Amino acid sequence: MDSDSSISNSGCNSPSSIEESAQRLKKKVIELYQGPWNQLNARLVGPQNLRRYLRARSYDIDKAAVMLHESLVWREDVRPESISAREIEVHLKRGANFFLGYDKRKRPIMISKVHLDIDEHLELKTKVVLYQIERCIRMMRKTKVSNLTWLVDLKHFPAHLMSPSHTQLAISIVKLLSSHYPERLGTMIAINAPAIFNVFWKVISRFVDRNTAQKIIILKSKDISRLRSFIDDEVIETEYGGLNDYVYDHEENMKTLLEEEKVWMKKVTRYRNEAVSVDQLLETRNPVKMRHKKKQ
Known part of the structure; x- marks a missing residue:
């Protein structure tokens, strides 16, 4: 395994090594992804997600970068965060x-x-x-x-x-x-x-x-x-x-889901419309934090 793309077993669990690898992974993903960055897809290169993808590929940075890039493209195509309860109601009724x-x-x-x-x-x-x-x-x-x-x-x-x-x-x-x-x-x-x-x-x-x-x-x-x-x-x-x-109770369940959805979809629209620069993404500390405002 290429020493430049992976962490040695002896050091992969140290906080500094993981942080360094997460930053290297972020840079590789930014190089790979050709789409525009916004507050929504930038969440995938946040600290927790970077660590998840690193663990999933045994801290091989190159493999984790390919995996994360594929997820970015997939999410932009499928948009799973925007699926509405109405789209699957025929199933939820059961x-x-x-x-x-x-x-x-x-x-x-x-x-x-x-x-x-x-x-x-x-x-x-x-x-x-x-x-x-x-x-x-x-x-x-x-x-x-x-x-x-x-x-x-x-x-x-x-x-x-x-x-x-x-x-x-x-x-x-x-x-x-x-x-x-x-x-x-x-x-x-x-x-x-x-x-x-x-x-x-x-x-x-x-x-x-x-x-x-x-x-x-x-x-x-x-x-x-x-x-x-x-x-x-x-x-x-x-x-x-x-x-x-x-x-x-389907009616009660749908009422709850749609109330949640109303709030969430507003956030999704706002996040998707808020552009994020590459410079922001490359900052060591994650500059892109989703703003969860309390419901008025």
Whole structure:
């Protein structure tokens, strides 16, 4: 490995080495990215994101630069932060995906109930996942954490999800998360896993990197009580042995989402319209801090 593009194992954990590498990574990304810089995309070259991408590529600066550049281009094309709840409402109505609360480490929990996910529209499924992740990232700021917990209920795992198209979708989502949301997954807990899921998992797991695989916990129905190791009883729904008697109410959920969205979309528009110079980006201390004004 080129000594100019990586940090030696002996020094990669020292704050000064990480800071130096983050600055070198930032410079490389600025050289690679041809698009205009603004308050929105400049967030990707902020200190925390730079460190995430460095860790994702084992502190190889050249590889991290390519990865981060690809994320910048992808986000400009897809604009996941601008996905509206209205775009995925047909899916949300089923109550298959929603925000559950926070785990014991104060990480936001997004829950997916596979047996309610009967939509065959594969592009919509991807958009739902992106929407949930982007929302959780915004929620992370409230509890000052940097990753999320994903709870997946595999009860009545439908056979159609093992079709080639759905298998490919699952693989593409895994790759998408690895490529554009490095270090965002804290823990994924799959519960009520039936025997048939093992076949599906054998196919998917080949595309999951080692670090991500270590964050995935698969629990059979008899082991569901282990959820308490990660999530408080007050947050765990009663159907999983907890004390939370929450019943999904689509109208109430949409009202909450749209109220949040109204505030967030205003910020997105403002951030996207505020240009940032290369000189600002190259400052050692991150000059681009998103201004989160308190709601009046």
